[in-house]
Amino acid sequence: MKEKLDGAQKTISAEIKRICDECLKDQDSFGDKAMTKSWKEKILAASKKVIEDQINGPLKAPGKDETNYKYACFCTIMENTRATRCSTHWTSELDHVGTVSYINEGKDLIALVDFVLMSRSEEIQV
Numbered sequence: 001m002k003e004k005l006d007g008a009q010k011t012i013s014a015e016i017k018r019i020c021d022e023c024l025k026d027q028d029s030f031g032d033k034a035m036t037k038s039w040k041e042k043i044l045a046a047s048k049k050v051i052e053d054q055i056n057g058p059l060k061a062p063g064k065d066e067t068n069y070k071y072a073c074f075c076t077i078m079e080n081t082r083a084t085r086c087s088t089h090w091t092s093e094l095d096h097v098g099t100v101s102y103i104n105e106g107k108d109l110i111a112l113v114d115f116v117l118m119s120r121s122e123e124i125q126v
Helices: 002-024 033-055
Strands: 069-079 096-103 109-119
Touching: 002 033, 002 096, 002 109, 033 069, 033 109
Parallel strands: none
Antiparallel strands: 069 109, 096 109
């Protein structure tokens, strides 16, 4: 199960970077409020889709109707400064906490997408 979790987080991270690139690579700075909101909504929608594909696919236990995982996903878009932020989560060995960082090279925007995959099962899985 740990190998499946590792593969799932790599797939999720790659897709999040792809959608951030699609939304932000040509942007020099924040747009108006509506534009910035649309970037965030598009990034979160794509993130949610790939996460759900993974928890209902490779991470779903064989023979079970429900997935063993629930998730949380947050997106922060900010100017490229020395600002920072921190997030802490309690996790087990079958959980994964990840942050995907995207910087549009030579521009002034950063997108940070935090995702947490939390195992709902107390039974040991291999």
